[in-house]
Amino acid sequence: MPAALTEFSARLLAWQRQHGRHDLPWCGMRDPYRVWLSEIMLQQTQVATVRTYYARFLARFPSVDDLAAAPLDEVLALWAGLGYYTRARNLHACAQAVVALGGFPRAADALEALPGIGRSTARAIASFCFEERVSILDGNVRRVLARLLAWPHPTTSARAQKELWAHADALLPPAAADMPRYTQGLMDLGALVCTPRGPRCGECPVAALCAAQAQGRVAEFPLRAPKPQRGRREQWWLWLERESDGALWLQQRPSPGVWAGLWSLPLFDAEADLRAAVGLRTVELLPRIDHALTHFDWVLHPRQVRWSDSAPPLEVGQWVSPTDRPRYGMPAPLKKLLG
DNA sequence: AATACGGGGCT
DNA sequence: AGCCCAGTATT
Incomplete structure (x- = not known):
């Protein structure tokens, strides 16, 4: 792996250790049940919103077996207000599938086959819990990569996603043991430094590698796709x-x-x-x-x-x-x- | 490739 | 009034 590529992960890892978020309820967790639950809740949902729901769910369903055994209606009632209710239905179905399998699969590809777990969530779980060298591609990472690479297109098209996944994988740290902290670091960077507005480039550990920063055009990225007309x-x-x-x-x-x-x-x-x-x-x-x-x-x-x-x-x-x-x-x- | 699917927090 | 959020499933 070229030195320029390992530099990204090395800097991010050091930064996460010092400046990353360490206070989130699911942070540093290796238990796949707790990580999975947090990842599903956090899909398109902000951390502040998830906190209370996460605590209530864990109190009511301490293990995946408890969740699988519960009636779907109770899961939906506990999910009410969080939005995207297909997540609750899939959460329940996934819990039952996991119990039937005797536990969570340990590979991202196998996790992705479960209901409600897509590519990014599968890889987040696999990297956090099982140290698999796979990258996530959520809203944070799309924005970070768009700036790092001065990506000249909207990041949301299928084509762009495919190419950005490849870039994300190329930036992974060489050592699998670093994967949990690295994945957390990517999320933290997007949440704390490389923010949608008012990015704090002065505090960014990878500013020296950032193409948008070099061009003085950070505010221009990511490029916006034309938004569909609302009904x-x-x-x-x-x-x-x-x-x-x-x-x-x-x-x-x-x-x-x-x-x-x-x-x-x-x-x-x-x-x-x-x-x-x-x-x-x-x-x-x-x-x-x-x-x-x-x-x-x-x-x-x-x-x-x-x-x-x-x-x-x-x-x-x-x-x-x-x-x-x-x-x-x-x-x-x-x-x-x-x- | 496009569309359906919540709700809140922030500017 | 927009924009954004630790996206996935369906068509």
């Missing part, structure tokens, strides 16, 4: 409350789809549909809720109706009493609406 959805949300005990009428969301597996108030595409469903009862208007998802903006119009009949109001769904509510995973805006 827009408008729906009416029926807050149906039973007068006798304050129970709510909830429906489990279909999978696949937004909020798959979670429990929601019934949604209607038109206010007329909602009113047709509740007959001539009084409908109370509540302020609209604007909820932004990745690919569309969602306008929700809550409508409250008190139900005094003994008959169920709709064909689909069930009454959920205030006492039972914590056992039903509900999306963030609904939790907020209900106070």
Whole structure:
């Protein structure tokens, strides 16, 4: 391996030892269960958000066996609010697969075959837990490489990803024993120094190797891909409350789809549909809720109706009493609406 | 190759 | 009002 390439990992390793993050709950962990759980939660999700969920999950499911044995609904309820709910479904399926295998596979390629574990997560687990010499390619690494190489294209295309993986692998440290610290160092560098805005190049251990820095163009990288046009959805949300005990009428969301597996108030595409469903009862208007998802903006119009009949109001769904509510995973805006 | 999939934190 | 986040699965 050329000296210029080993210099990157050598500098990063020394920097991580001195200046990296050592206080994260999953940091320095070699237990694949704990590392895997953290990696899944951290997919497209910030560290600060994950902390509380991670602690709650470990308290409730101390081992992969506990997680595998739990009902999916309980996993979803614990995941509620974290987003990307396919992760919770895959988490549960993966736990059961791991138990069936007698433990976590030790190779990245085998890990990648498990549900919810893609290339980057598989390699993160393998490098952290089993010292495999494989590189991750997450948002941090894409940004670091884009600047280090003054990468002249957006980093998100399939073509760019393939080439960046090759670069990332070429930069790995020679010694497998350094892999856990190296992988952590890459993440820490992106989080602490090579940040999306206001990068601290003066504190960067690899600034001397950085092409963007040499050209004085750090702020230009990574190049932005044109962003797809956002969609827009408008729906009416029926807050149906039973007068006798304050129970709510909830429906489990279909999978696949937004909020798959979670429990929601019934949604209607038109206010007329909602009113047709509740007959001539009084409908109370509540302020609209604007909820932004990745690919569309969602306008929700809550409508409250008190139900005094003994008959169920709709064909689909069930009454959920205030006492039972914590056992039903509900999306963030609904939790907020209900106070 | 493009699209679906959450929610919060930050500027 | 954007941009970003320890991405993956599906089509």
